[in-house]
Amino acid sequence: MDEKHIKLNVYSPTRIFFEGEAEFVEFVTTEGELGIYPNHIPLTAVVAPGVLRITEDGKVREASLLDGFVTVLPNEITILSEACEWPEEIDIHRAEEAKIRAERKLAMEQTVRDELALRRALVRMQLASKYK
Amino acid sequence: MASMRDIKRRKSSIQSTGQITKAMKLVSTVKLQKAKGKAEESKPYFTHLYETIAAIFAKSDPEVKARYIKRQEGGKKAFIVITSNRGLAGGYNANIVKMVINSGVPRDDILVYSIGRKGREGLERRGYTIRKDYSEVINSPLYSDASDISRDVMDAFESGEVSEIFVVFTIFRNSVSQVPTMLRLLPTEDPSGPQDESSGGDALMNFEPEPDETLREIIPKYVSGEIYGALIESLASENGARMQAMDNATNNAEEMIENLTVQFNRARQGSITQEITEIISGANALNE
Numbered sequence: 001m002d003e004k005h006i007k008l009n010v011y012s013p014t015r016i017f018f019e020g021e022a023e024f025v026e027f028v029t030t031e032g033e034l035g036i037y038p039n040h041i042p043l044t045a046v047v048a049p050g051v052l053r054i055t056e057d058g059k060v061r062e063a064s065l066l067d068g069f070v071t072v073l074p075n076e077i078t079i080l081s082e083a084c085e086w087p088e089e090i091d092i093h094r095a096e097e098a099k100i101r102a103e104r105k106l107a108m109e110q111t112v113r114d115e116l117a118l119r120r121a122l123v124r125m126q127l128a129s130k131y132k
Numbered sequence: 133m134a135s136m137r138d139i140k141r142r143k144s145s146i147q148s149t150g151q152i153t154k155a156m157k158l159v160s161t162v163k164l165q166k167a168k169g170k171a172e173e174s175k176p177y178f179t180h181l182y183e184t185i186a187a188i189f190a191k192s193d194p195e196v197k198a199r200y201i202k203r204q205e206g207g208k209k210a211f212i213v214i215t216s217n218r219g220l221a222g223g224y225n226a227n228i229v230k231m232v233i234n235s236g237v238p239r240d241d242i243l244v245y246s247i248g249r250k251g252r253e254g255l256e257r258r259g260y261t262i263r264k265d266y267s268e269v270i271n272s273p274l275y276s277d278a279s280d281i282s283r284d285v286m287d288a289f290e291s292g293e294v295s296e297i298f299v300v301f302t303i304f305r306n307s308v309s310q311v312p313t314m315l316r317l318l319p320t321e322d323p324s325g326p327q328d329e330s331s332g333g334d335a336l337m338n339f340e341p342e343p344d345e346t347l348r349e350i351i352p353k354y355v356s357g358e359i360y361g362a363l364i365e366s367l368a369s370e371n372g373a374r375m376q377a378m379d380n381a382t383n384n385a386e387e388m389i390e391n392l393t394v395q396f397n398r399a400r401q402g403s404i405t406q407e408i409t410e411i412i413s414g415a416n417a418l419n420e
Contacts, residue, residue: 009176009180011176011177011180012177012275013174013177013178013275013278013357013360014170014173014174014275015173015174016173016176029340030340030341031340031341041338042337042338043337043338043339043340044184044187044188044337044338044339044340044346045339045340046340046341046345046346046349068353069184069346069349069350069353071180071183071184071187078180078184080177080180080181080184080353082275082279082353
């Protein structure tokens with residue numbers, strides 16, 4: 001592997017989501033947005049619902065990344081996530097329903113769980129409509 | 133000796149049973165392949181999950197992690213018992229029930245979270261408390277099912293209702309060997325191991341947020357991950373066990389049919405001989 005690339009592995013419990021090399025990787029953590037270039041300092045972070053942006057040979061691929069953990073080593077990123085999808089895999093109707101459900105629940109009582117559900121639904125909807 | 137008609141009837145009954153067991157064997161072979169593929173796909177996730185936990189444990193405050201690695205006296209024990217909804221799988225379900233009974237934990241201290249109808253029925257009959265039942269899950273386990281179960285069990289653990297969480301399931305070695313196993317999920321062994329063993333690079337790891345907070349986030353994921361893994365292993369084991377049981381049944385049926393065919397031919401020969409003897413003696417009587 002050369003200096004310009006970093007190995008990226010994205011695993012979910014049911015499949016190997018992505019295995020390859022990238023020039024630049026962006027995602028959202030609980031502490032804010034992160035962009036990783038090769039030779040990053042070692043880091044373990046908790047994922048917040050957001051978009052995973054992989055720059056590979058100058059092209060950008062996007063996917064939804066909704067929870068999990070990221071381990072960054074100087075030349076390798078490993079993302080463990082229970083919920084990650086390519087835009088074409090997102091079920092937009094389900095996301096819309098989830099959004100309405102979460103909003104209704106939040107109107108009655110503010111809970112962290114419903115708030116997260118709402119954020120997940122919004123990320124999915126945004127990404128799915130972008131690639132429609 | 134049984135009459136020809138009886139033997140014939142018996143033979144055809146065994147033949148149709150043999151056909152059924154043969155079909156069941158084929159079905160479980162296909163299901164086994166599918167379950168095995170699923171287990172392969174999810175392996176990298178679990179290997180890395182475990183590594184991450186080990187790294188976090190190595191970094192976190194002993195007081196925080198004590199909650200997850202120290203065994204406590206007293207309290208109830210949660211048993212997540214994974215069996216199948218259907219029988220005819222050899223000793224598969226009975227072995228799991230036996231494992232719970234011989235676990236050394238008194239019956240009244242066990243709260244059973246059952247997955248699989250056979251295990252629930254077996255334990256209920258022996259007077260165990262079934263706390264919750266998720267039998268509908270086992271036919272095609274999803275990760276979200278495992279998360280739901282994990283959330284219920286973790287709630288009980290966090291509230292202090294249960295002090296230990298076990299999962300009883302069957303490890304899939306290969307298609308002829310499945311091993312019933314009891315695994316303690318929480319408190320877990322300290323996976324960080326001796327400090328000096330880890331390479332120097334680990335010492336530089338930064339955590340965002342702090343290790344302790346990360347730990348609180350990752351433990352439920354670890355539990356649901358382990359439960360999901362156990363579900364998939366059990367599904368593969370169930371089909372492996374059924375395949376084997378049905379293979380034996382088919383072989384036995386074939387053997388019985390062979391014996392009955394010999395018996396049937398002998399009976400037929402006997403009846404012909406008898407008929408000839410009767411005709412000859414009848415003809416002789418006329419000649420005299």
